[in-house]
Amino acid sequence: MRRRVAVAALALGIAVGGAVDRAAAVEHERADALAELRGLAVSIDAAQQRTDRLQGLIEVAQRDADDRDAVLAVRPAFVAEIAAFGTALASADGKVDTASARASAVSAQNSVLAERRDPAVVVAATATVHALTAKVTGDVAAWQAAQQAGPAGPRWSSSGPDGYARVRAALDRVGGAGVGLYESSSCAGGNAPACANSNGYIKYRADIAGWSADRLSWAMAHELAHIYQFRVWGALTASAAYGSMFGGDPEFLANCMAVVRGFPGSVGCSADQQAWASGVWVGVVR
Structure with missing residues (x-):
């Protein structure tokens, strides 16, 4: 009888020990799974941050490209006004003083060459050169009238x-x-x-x-x-x-x-x- 009790107790101890081992293994697996899940979450977050950063860079680059396109779209009108101003200067040679007008036109041209984002700067410079051309042309006309008079x-x-x-x-x-x-x-x-x-x-x-x-x-x-x-x-x-x-x-x-x-x-x-x-x-x- 005592032998049967001892055997039963031993079997129970073995069973309990096995249960404890399995519980420990399950807990270890759960901890590993949680650690893997946390690592995956960190990776996903890092990937999202990289995606957001790339998206931001793409948006900035697109805005820059759009700004450059807008500036380039109004530059031909400025080039045409500069050409007209050159013609006016040629007609004024030896007749009227154009030093001030030349300096203003150079300043306007420099502002256009330096501008990459704001088309309004180019539009304003175009208007300036147009006004300078009109002034030089008017001065030449006055000079010609003076010669006749x-x-x-x-x-x-x-x-x-x-x-x-x-x-x-x-x-x-x-x-x-x-x-x-x-x-x-x-x-x-x-x-x-x-x-x-x-x-x-x-x-x-x-x-x-x-x-x-x-x-x-x-x-x-x-x-x-x-x-x-x-x-x-x-x-x-x-x-x-x-x-x-x-x-x-x-x-x-x-x-x-x-x-x-x-x-x-x-x-x-x-x-x-x-x-x-x-x-x-x-x-x-x-």
């Missing part, structure tokens, strides 16, 4: 060809290449050494051909300033700032405009007056 007879009499050449060189030097120039004693009845005509040409008294280079350059810069004043005369006379800053005096304004060009006379101008006067050289009246 110049006084009859020779360009000089008592000053002679050498005196005329010296005055002509001074006018060209201050930016008046192409502006008509004639010797005359009619400026203020001969009391003024030079004067500008609203038709776009300048007259000078013979004796100024013997002036010093600096004084002659100032005189021509002053008279050339009047030519530019005539081009904006309506806006100029309507400007409150012109009245308050210069007393509505075109002579004082012409002196300040000459200072801006680097040819000061005997009348000084403040920095604010010079800044305002500089606008008239480019057709701007504030």
Whole structure:
């Protein structure tokens, strides 16, 4: 009897031990499965992050491509305006001063060359060049009208060809290449050494051909300033700032405009007056 009980107890112990072993094995398998599941979740999350990142890069690249396409779409119009501006410059050669217009066109061209994203920048530059072309074309037309409206007879009499050449060189030097120039004693009845005509040409008294280079350059810069004043005369006379800053005096304004060009006379101008006067050289009246 005792032997049977011992055998039964041994069998029970073996059974219990086997159950414990199986439970431990199951727990180990469960832990392995959980670990594998966690690893799989991490892999899936990493893969999703890579997918999201790639999708973001694709979207950014697509937006960049769309921006470039939009800029490229408006560039031909700018190129056409630059070509028209070149034609206008060719027609202005030797007739009118185009230095300011050239500088503005170069600035516009540089902005277009640097732009990759915003088509509005190219559109604005196109409008700028179009306006510059119109201005140069208008200046040339005014010069041609001035040539036709110049006084009859020779360009000089008592000053002679050498005196005329010296005055002509001074006018060209201050930016008046192409502006008509004639010797005359009619400026203020001969009391003024030079004067500008609203038709776009300048007259000078013979004796100024013997002036010093600096004084002659100032005189021509002053008279050339009047030519530019005539081009904006309506806006100029309507400007409150012109009245308050210069007393509505075109002579004082012409002196300040000459200072801006680097040819000061005997009348000084403040920095604010010079800044305002500089606008008239480019057709701007504030």
